[in-house]
Amino acid sequence: MTYVRHALTDDLETLPRMPTWVTSTRAETLEDVAFLSGAALSHLHLVLGHEEVPQALLRDRLALRAAEACVAFSGRPERAGELRDTVYLLRPSDLPGPAGETYLAWRRAVERPVSIKALGRALPAFELGQIATWLDAGKGAPVTRATMALETVLREAPRADEAALILADAALAQALGWEHLVPLLAAGLKRADLRKRGDDLRLACHRALFSSAVEAVRLSADLACRAAHLKAVAPKLRAKGAGDAVEMFLTHDAVAPSALPLPDRAARRLCDRLVDLGAVRELTGRDTFRLYGV
The missing domain is CATH 1.10.10 (Arc Repressor Mutant, subunit A)
Structure with missing residues (x-):
């Protein structure tokens, strides 16, 4: 089995690695952090284009991380294990509770290609017209559009952290030409970041997207290897x-x-x-x- 794993790992060397200058450079200014987040997102874009990466699985796992972050923002104690239990062991007559609803919202957000209807399914508490207005709140470069969507939702609905983060990731996906939402912002932001505005929020979003894109690239390579191994043993x-x-x-x-x-x-x-x-x-x-x- 060790030989099989090594062979699969070798086969997956075609996945481009994140350049070391991206991960080793320390940046403090908005300009420098924006440059590095752009480089990391560009590299993630390349990785997501490889068929070896199990896209749906990657999005589902990132959705769990995003939900865990949102639950922590709300002050609740549930973490990844409890969220999995709440959703995957849910019986038809059970209610998922607030934490479970958060996880279900993120899972619904990544299941289908980005659209107002799909986002409405993930965020049923909001009207489709409101969702469309928020999603289109930003102009300019991808991270700027995502930040403006996040800021607009948080200004108009201050307690809607989960909706704001889902719509910000959706705005980012649309700006980057991604068919599906890829959860990135929530896991990289701190609770205090959600109260920032203007350049301070944009800097926090660039930092969050940099760290989350680097982690998503690492996770993509890991899941590609694991998925290849599962496919290899399936005939048995x-x-x-x-x-x-x-x-x-x-x-x-x-x-x-x-x-x-x-x-x-x-x-x-x-x-x-x-x-x-x-x-x-x-x-x-x-x-x-x-x-x-x-």
Whole structure:
């Protein structure tokens, strides 16, 4: 298995690496930070263009990080593990609670190509016309447009941090020509940054996008390697419905065995088999109510 992993890693060397001058340069002024954030976003743009990167899985995992940040901004204690439990173990009659709603909003925001209708699905508390106005609040370069969208929402709806960040990422995606929203801003900002305005907010957004773009490039390479390994071992799976199950792992941050298109016992055996093959990981550390992910 070690040989297989090394071979897959070698195959994925085609993914461009972030230049060291981008990650090693220290910048303080708005001009310098803007230059580095632009370089990092440009490099992420190249990486996202590679078919080896499991795009839906990457967005779903970044959505979890964004939701975790938004929950922390609101002063709630839930972190990634609890958010996963809330959403992936949710029964039809259950309510997700405030933290779960935040996570669901981010997941809905990344599921479909950016559009007013898709954003309305993620943010049902707001009218589509209001969403369209906020999304189009900014002009100019991509980060400037994202910052202006963020500032406009926070000024008009001061408690709508989650909506502001989703719409800012959506504005950024549109400006960069990305089909889908890629959650970047929330994980890189601090709570105090959301109360800034003007150049101070723009500087905070450039810093956030720089750090998040660098992390997204690293995560893209890691997920590309893991996805390639899962695809390589897939032919060894003999369970009926295994192909559809593999596709779920390639598009979702986490999967509960009960959600797989197999009988319960067969689903648990498949998950155990994939763990033995090193293709997926058990994410909870529990003996029951387990979740699995690439």
